[in-house]
Amino acid sequence: MNQNHKLRVAVLASGRGSNLQALIDSCRSGEVDARVILVISDNPAARALELARKNSIPATVIEAKGYHSRHEFNTALADAVERSGADLVCLAGFMRVLSEAFLERFNGMIINIHPSLLPSFPGLNAQKQALEHGVKVTGCTVHWVDRGVDTGSIILQDCVKVEPDDTVETLSQRILKQEHVIYPKAVQLIASGAVKAPVR
Ligand code: GAR
Numbered sequence: 001m002n003q004n005h006k007l008r009v010a011v012l013a014s015g016r017g018s019n020l021q022a023l024i025d026s027c028r029s030g031e032v033d034a035r036v037i038l039v040i041s042d043n044p045a046a047r048a049l050e051l052a053r054k055n056s057i058p059a060t061v062i063e064a065k066g067y068h069s070r071h072e073f074n075t076a077l078a079d080a081v082e083r084s085g086a087d088l089v090c091l092a093g094f095m096r097v098l099s100e101a102f103l104e105r106f107n108g109m110i111i112n113i114h115p116s117l118l119p120s121f122p123g124l125n126a127q128k129q130a131l132e133h134g135v136k137v138t139g140c141t142v143h144w145v146d147r148g149v150d151t152g153s154i155i156l157q158d159c160v161k162v163e164p165d166d167t168v169e170t171l172s173q174r175i176l177k178q179e180h181v182i183y184p185k186a187v188q189l190i191a192s193g194a195v196k197a198p199v200r
Contacts, residue, residue, distance in 0.1 A: 007034035010086035012094040017048025019092035026184035038084040074101035108197030110145035122150035142186035
């Protein structure tokens, strides 16, 4: 990474985009020494795209159905990220598992936020899994992305208490609030050089 410029961040998001907004806000406020330079969504209806436009950030839609294979789709995603000159790729509610075609090209440059204390409850519906398991504490995790699903090495975590009357919605909401705190913090740890990608 070139130390003379702000960390350039590309965000991949499939939906609401609240983590995207938290990253944008923290970069704007100076809390994070980085800049969101591109938003990519696989979902043309994603609110994340609207947020990008509102914040004058280039946004692009790359839909899986526009490609013959997962490999071609991932290559298109990777081409877009490469053209942007991003130093870091942040997955923020990106609901697809990236393939080798993407991972190989951005080794040690991809991070993700997940709504549980990994390695507990990887994959989909992490908050529901936590409730069904009856855990009393859950939380959120920012981690490097590797070839597995939510298995990469952990950068930051925060915990959230599960209340006896929690529903998936109420618990998700409280976890989300913490996500908005730790995701920017994790990006700042990388921007400052305090945290580096694990060597593979
Ligand atoms: C967040 O809770 C994020 O942790 C989760 O999707 C939500 C996206 O919200 N990601 C995953 O579950 C990935 N496995 P947002 O679009 O408002 O940032």
